[in-house]
Amino acid sequence: MNNPEPEICTSCQRVIYLEQQMRVAQARLKVIIENVSCGVMMLDAQANILYANRYVIEALGYVLPEIIGRSAFDFTHPEETRLRRALFGKTLRAVQEQARGVGVVRGPRAQPNRRPERRRDHCIRQR
Numbered sequence: 213m214n215n216p217e218p219e220i221c222t223s224c225q226r227v228i229y230l231e232q233q234m235r236v237a238q239a240r241l242k243v244i245i246e247n248v249s250c251g252v253m254m255l256d257a258q259a260n261i262l263y264a265n266r267y268v269i270e271a272l273g274y275v276l277p278e279i280i281g282r283s284a285f286d287f288t289h290p291e292e293t294r295l296r297r298a299l300f301g302k303t304l305r306a307v308q309e310q311a312r313g314v315g316v317v318r319g320p321r322a323q324p325n326r327r328p329e330r331r332r333d334h335c336i337r338q339r
Contacts, residue, residue: 259284259300 245252254263288296
């Protein structure tokens with residue numbers, strides 16, 4: 213007796229498709245984050261480092277296991293630590309408000325890059 217293929221319901225097929233698409237999107241995002249020319253860190257609510265991309269690792273001169281779990285403030289200049297803590301607190305409050313549906317997350321503005329950049333037409337310009 214032939215056993216027919218089990219029929220998958222339409223909603224289950226949709227879930228499977230969405231999970232596949234999510235895995236593809238996560239893989240793309242990981243490639244982007246690992247190869248972007250700026251530092252990207254994921255922190256917990258206490259500013260402990262959960263993840264850092266290659267740029268951060270190279271800039272700090274550590275290997276990833278050495279910084280995971282440490283406070284991001286361990287790597288800031290002492291004169292900037294208080295400001296960075298305040299900015300982190302502001303960003304954290306914004307994230308919490310967004311989770312409650314109150315507003316949009318807007319982290320602190322990054323300092324402009326002062327290094328020259330190569331444009332599409334291969335000209336070098338200072339920002």
